[in-house]
Amino acid sequence: GDGERRAKAERMFSLMDGFLKNDPFSLQKDILNHVEYTVARSRFNFDDFEAYQALSHSVRDRLIERWHDTHSYFKRTKPKRLYFLSLEFLMGRSLSNSVINLGIQDQYAEALSQLGFEFEVLAEQEGDAALGNGGLARLSACQMDSLATLDYPAWGYGLRYEYGLFRQVIVEGFQHEQPDYWLNFGNPWEIERIHVTYEVKFYGTVEEADLNGEKHQVWVPGETVEAVAYDNPIPGYGTRNTLNLRLWAAKPSNRFDLEAYNTGDYINSVVNRQRAETISNVLYPDDRNHQGKELRLKQQYFFVSASLQDIIRRFKEAHNNFDELPDKVALHLNDTHPSLSIAEIMRILVDEEHLGWNKAWDIACKVFSFTTHTVVAEGLEKIPVDLLGSLLPRHLQILYEINFNFMEELKKKIGLDYNRLSRMSIVEEGAVKNIRMANLSIVGSHIVNGVSKLHLDTLKRTTFKDFYELWPEKFQFKTNGVTQRRWIVVSNPSLCALISKWLGTEAWIRNADLLTGLRDHVDNPNFHQEWKMVKKVNKMRLAEYIEAMSGVKVSLDAMFDVQVKRIHEYKRQLLNILGIIHRYDCLKNMDKNDRRKVVPRVCIIGGKAAPGYEIAKKIIKLCHSVAEKINNDTDIGDLLKLVFIPDYNVSVAELVIPGADLSQHLSTAGHEASGTGSMKFLMNGCLLLATADGSTVEIIEEIGSDNLFLFGAKVQEVAELREKISTLKVPLQFARVLRMVRDGYFGYKDYFKSLCDTVEIGKDFYLLGSDFGSYLEAQAAADKAFVEPEKWIKMSILSVSGSGRFSSDRTIQEYAERTWKIDPSRCPL
Template identity: 65%
Template sequence: MYKLMDQYLKNDTFSIQKNIVDHSEYTLARSRFRFDDFEAYQATAYSVRDRLIERWNDTHSLMREKDPKRIYYLSMEFLMGRSLLNSIVNIGVKGQYADALKQLGFDLEILVEQERDAALGNGGLGRLAACFLDSLATLDYPAWGYGLRYEYGMFRQTIQDGFQLEHPDYWLNFGNPWEIQRVHTTYPVKFYGHVDEIQENNKKTYIWTPGETVEAVAYDNPIPGYGTKNTINLRLWAAKPSGELELDSFSTGDYVNAVLSKQRAETISSILYPDDRTYQGKELRLKQQVFLVSASLQDVVRRYKDFHSDFAAFPQKVAFQLNDTHPIIGVAELMRILLDEEKLDWVKSWEITTKVFSFTNHAILPEALEKWPLELLENLLPRHLQIIYRINFYFMEEMKKKFGDDLVRLSRLSIIEEGEKKNVRMANLALVSCHTVNGVSKSHFEFIKSSLFKDFHDMWPHKFQCKTNGVTQRRWMACSNPDLSQLITKWLGTEAWLKELDLLLGLRLHANDYNLQEQWMKVRRSNKSRLAAYIQIISGAKVNVDAMFDVQIKRIHEYKRQFLNVIGIIHRYDCIKNMTAEDRKKVVPRVCILGGKAPPGYENAKRIIKLIHAVGDKLNNDPDVGDLLKLIFIPDYNVSMAELVIPASDISQHLSTAGSEACGTGNMKFAMNGCLIVGTKDGSNVEIQEELGSENMFLFGPSAEDIPELRTEQKDFQPVLEFRRVVGMIRKGVFGNAEYFQPLCDTIDGAGDDYYLLGHDFPSYLEAQAAVDKAFVDKKRWAEMSILSTAGCGQFSTDRTIREYAEEIWNVEPLRHS
C-alpha cells in the first residue's frame, strides 16, 4: 500500500540539487560544474520526472491492486504546452526547486522558458483534452489519455511583411525529458489487404490478411494531479516500421526498397494536421485515426485480460470517451477485436461496444462532421467496412420498423451516405453506437438536439447530455498568474480554491474593499509590464502600461470575427484622426493586441492577419495618434504565449457570430484572471454572464435564435455609414494592398452576403466598446468588476466538468491513495 514515507526521493534543497547535478552529469553527460540554462532546464526536468515516476508507479500499483473502472480519453489532439512549471506546482515543490536552483546559480523563471511547447493540437478541442487530464489526475480518477506522438506539432508561425509564414515545429529536436519510451509496449496496426470468409463448425469467420502492418510504440507522459499522489498517464503512440519483411519483398530480391517502404510507415504519426475543418478524403488522416484507436484498444483489452478471463465485466471496467468524430472508427475496431480475435458472437460484441463508448461533439459547422469516402474505407480497412455495413444493416432494419417508408428520414439516419460517391458518416456511426452524446455548452447542447442531430435526439433523447467545458485553474491561474493567485489565497485565507474553484465566490465579500482593489490592480499592472517588455522585444514598440490592454487571441477564423475587431480599430483610428486636440485628451488610450494562427489553406484568415499588420503599420506610426491607440500582433500564438498574455489583459474579445462557437474556453481563462469580457451572446459567453452578472461584462448583439432570420434579411440590409466608411478605406488602399484585401471586403459587402453579420453587429459592438471606455475611466469600479469577474468563475473549472462526466456519463469513482 502506498505511503508518503515510501517516497525515495526527498524534496529538501540538497536532495533536489544533487538530483539535478547527477542528471547533468549522468543523463546529459555534461560536467557537474558547467552547464548552461538549457542544460539546467533539461537536468531539472529529469529530476522532476523522477518524482513523477515514483508517483506514477505508485498510482499504477494501486490500480493493479484495486482494478477499478478506468476512463480512457481518446483524442487526436492534446495541446499540452510546457510541463516543468505545471509539474512542480502540482506536486507542491515549486518553492523548493526555485531555492535549489537559485543556489546553483539558476533562475527557475528563466529555465521554464527553455522548454518547447508540446503543441500536439490545434486549438480548443486539444487544449480541453489537456485541461481534462489535469482535472482527472487532481480528482483521483483512474484515467488514461491516449493520443499520437506527432513529431511535427502545430506549425510555427512567423510574419514576413505582414504575411503569415508556416514552419515545421520539430519540437523533439532537443529531446523530450517528460516522456518514457516503452520499447516493449508495441502493437501491430493493420491496413489494406483482403478479407476471407471461412465456414468453421457452422459458423462464418473472417480472416483479414493485411497489406501493411505498422508497429505502434508507446511513449508515456506522467500527468501529476494537484494536492494528490495520483499521477495518471498520457500514452502517445509513435509509428515504427514493423520488424518483419513480408515474404514478397524477399522473393523480389529488392531488399533495399523493401526496407525503405517499411520506413515510410513512420510517417503515420509524423505530423499533426492543421485545422482545416474538413479532412475528408485524406487517407493519411484516416490512417492516423485508425492507428490511434487500434493501438489504444489493443492496449486496453490486454490490460483488461490481465485481470479477467472473459468479457462479461468489460463495461464495468472500461469507459471510452471519443473526442469528436476523429476516433470514432474505434467502434468498428472494438467490434473487430471482439469478433475476430476474441471470438465473441455479434450480439455479445455489440452489447459490449454500445456500453463502453461515449462521444463529444465540439463543432457547430456540419462540415466538421467527418465523412469518409466508402472507396477509401474499402481499400484501407476492408474488415472494418464489413462491420460498419452490418451495424448499419441492423440499425436500418430497426428504423424501417419505426419509420416505415419515410425514405428521406431513413437516408438521413443511415451511416452510409448514398449518392454518386458514397460516404461513411462517422457522426452517425457514433450516434448509433455510443451510449451518450454530449454538447459542450448549454447553447451548443440545444443546437445539437434541435438541429445537428435532431433525428437522433427525437428517437433517443436519453442519450443526449450537456457538459459545459471548463479550464484548469492550476495552469491558468496558479502557474501563469502566481501573484494574483497568492493574493487570492491571502484574501480567502486558504488555497483550497485551487481544488474547489467555487470558493472564489468568497472574493465577492471583498470586491469593494479598497485594500484588495489596490493590491489587485498592482498585480495586474505588474503583469502588464511583463507583457509590455515582451512586446518591446518582439516588435520594438514601447506601449503604455497604463493604457487599456485590449486582447483577442485565438485561432484566426471568419466566424471568430477578428475582422470585426480590426474594423472597430480602424473606426477608432479614423475618429481620433478627425478629432480636435481638445477632444483627443478625452480618448481612453488602448493597446490592441491580437494573436492567432490561420489554417494554412484558409486565404481569408491569412488576409485578416495581413490586414492587422497593415493597419498596425499605419496607426502605430501616426504622430496624430501617439499613445492613444496601438495595434500589436503577437506572432506564434501558443499555450505559453497565452499564459503570458491572459494575466496582463484588461479586456478580451470573444466575438463569434451568435450560434457559431460551440463553447469557447479562452473567455473562461480571461475572466478568472480578472479580465473583463467583450463578447457576443454566443457559446459560453452567455453562461459566464449568468455567473458574473451582466453588469460585469460587455455582451452585445443578437442571440443565436435571431440569427437565421437576420441572415435571410441580409439581401436588403444596409450597414451603417461608419461601417461602410471603414470598408471603403480598406478598399481604397488607405492601408495599402487594396487588391489583396478585396476578397475579404467582398465577404461583408458587395458580392458577399455578410454571412457572419459583421455589418449588422457593428453598431452594438461600438456601443459595447463605448461602455468599456466609460467603465475603464472609473478605476475603482473597474477594479471591483475585475475582482467580481474572478469571483464568479467557480463554475468554469474542468474539475466541475470532469465530475459531471464521471458521475453522469462514465460512472466511475475516484481511487484515492490512503
C-alpha cells in the first residue's frame, strides 16, 4: 500500500544520506571519490584533466538528482509538454554553465582551491559539444537553457553525432577540415539509457491488408536499426528544474541475427550490421544547397521515428485517448529538418492506432508548430521523390495524400489558378520531382514562425506570400534571443559582477529586462571607470589568445573590431576585408603627421566555410593574404593589424565577444533572417556596426540609432538596386581596392579572380559596391566615437541596458504563451 511505499522511500532516502550536500567539504569528498572510483586514479596523484573528469562527475551527480525530481514531478502533475525537435544543438562546454545554474560556483571554487586546483583552469579542459552548424543550432541551445530556467515542462530531442562540426585548420591561409571525434575523451554530461531503445525501419514495400473488413496499408520494411537514448540534463538557473535533452544514437538491431543465420554468410552480415551505426555518425555541414543525399534523409527519419515513438509511448502511459494529444503535447519543428514528423505521426495514428484519416489530420495540425530560419526560396529544403519513395515508401503515399487533400481544399478557396496551385503544392513537378519540406511544414502546422519582425515581413511579401494570403492567422514572429546566463554570466564574469553591483541585485540573471536599470548610472564617472576596466581585462584575455594562436602582438589601446560568424557571401566578410584594404591603402598614402590622428585597429575575423563552398573558402584565404601583407609592414605597426581566428566555435566565442569594442554585422538587407551574434556582442557592451537587417532593426528600436553605426541599403532599396544592377555606380575606392586584389597585390592573383568576379559591376548580387561608400562612412563614424572615450563608454553602457529584449527568456515566453500554450511547472524543493 501507500504507507509501505512511503516507508521504503524514507529508508532509501536515509540510506543515501538525503540529498547531495553542496558545502565545500562535501564537494571535495565527492570529487576525490570520483578521482579514485570513476576516473580510477589515485587520489594522491591526478592531473588537471583527471581533476576535470572527477569534478564533472560530481556535478553530473547533482544534475541527475534534480533531473529525477523534475521528471517525477512532471509525471505526477501531467502538464502539457513541449517537445523541441531539432537536428542540431550547439551546446559548447557544460561545466561552468551547469555549476552556475546549480548556484554552487563559489562552493566549487573554494573546494578546488583547497585541493590545489583552480576552477577556471579545469573548465578549460573540456572540449565543445558541437552538434550543429551555426546560428540555428546555438539558438536551440540557448532556448533549452531558457526553457529550463522558466520552468517549462519541455524535452529536447536531437541526434548524438559521433563527429560534430568539422574542426577548421588553417594551412598556409587555406581552410582544411578535420573530423571532430569529440567523444574520444569521454562525455560526463550524458547518461546512456541502454534500455530506452526503439526500432527504426527503412525501405521495403507497402502492402494492402484487410482489417475487420476494411482495407489498410501496411508497410513491410526492409531494414531495421535501433535507436538508443542518451540523456543530457539541462539545469535551469535559480530553480530545481532540470530538463532533458535526449539524443539518439544508431546501433545495429538484433533482428538481423536471424537473417545472418539463415543466409549462412556470417562475416558479411556482421559487416552489414555495422553499417547501421553510420546513420548517426556525422553532422552534415550546412552548405544551404540541398543535395538529396540518402544518408541525410536517413538521419532525419531515424531522428523523427525514434523521437515520436518515445513521445507517443509517454503519452499513452498517462492518457488513453488521442483526442487529448493536442492538450497534452506540443511538437515544435526547428526548421524543416524534422518535418517528416508530420508524415510519421499520420502513419502512427492511421496505420498503427487505426484512427480515421480526417481525425488524425486534425490532431496533427493542432500539435505541430514550425519555425523557419531561412529567407530566400533557394534556401528551402527539398527531397527528391524517388529517394523518399525508396527509403520510406509508406511515407511517400501519406505525403501524396496530404497534398491531394490540401490541393482539393485550396481549389475550393482560390479556384483553378494553376500557377498558384503548383507553387503551393507540397510536390514540386519537373525533371526531378521533389517534396518541398517547407510547404509540408506550413500545411501541417497551426503556427508558422519567423525569427525576427523583418524576417516575417519578408516571408509574407516573398517566399511564403501564397501561404500568407491563404492563412494569415497562422503566421507569427518570435524575435530570437540568447541566454544571458552563458553570454554574460559564464563568459564575462567581470561584467557580471559589475552589473550586479550597480543594479544592487542578481535578479537580472533571471529577468534581463532589469538591465535597463543601468541607465540610471550612465553618466556616473565611477561607473564609467569600472566599466572601462572590465573591457580592458577582457581585451587582455583576448590579446593573449590572439598571440598564442597567430603570433601577432596587438596593442590594447587599439580598437578591437570583430566579425565572427559562418562565412557566407550574403554576410559579406568580403566587404570587411575590402574595407581593411582601403584603410591600409589610406595609411600608406598618408604623411607621418596625419598618421598620428588615426585610431589604431585590430581587425579580427573568424568563421568556418562549408567544405564545398569554394567562394567562402577563397574569402578565408584572402583574409590571410591581406593579413600577411599588413601585419609584416613595419611602416604600419600598431595602426592596423588583421588576424583570422581559426576554428571559431562556442568556447572561442566566449573569449572573443567580451573582448570586442566593435562588431560587424554586414549582411545585405533582407538576407539575414535574424542574426544572434549581434545580441551577444550587445550584451557584452560592444558597439555594433551593422546593416538594417534581421534583428538589428529591433535592436535599433531598443537602443536608438545613435548608439550604433548603421549603414547600407535598406530592404526596400535592395530590390530596386538589383533591378539596375548592370548600371550601378560604385565608388572609386571600391574599384581601386578590388583592382589591388585582381592585380596580385596580395599574391594568388589567379586564385582570387573568381572571387573578385562575384562583386564586379553587373554581377554584384550582394551589393558590396553600392554599399561601400556608406560602409566607409560608418567606419569613420566609429573611429570618431572611439577617440571620445566618455561617449564610447556611454554608448557601450546603453547597449547593455537595451539588451534585455534579446534574452532567449523573452523569446521562449512568447513561444510558450502564443504558440505552444504551455504553462510553467516548477518542481518543489
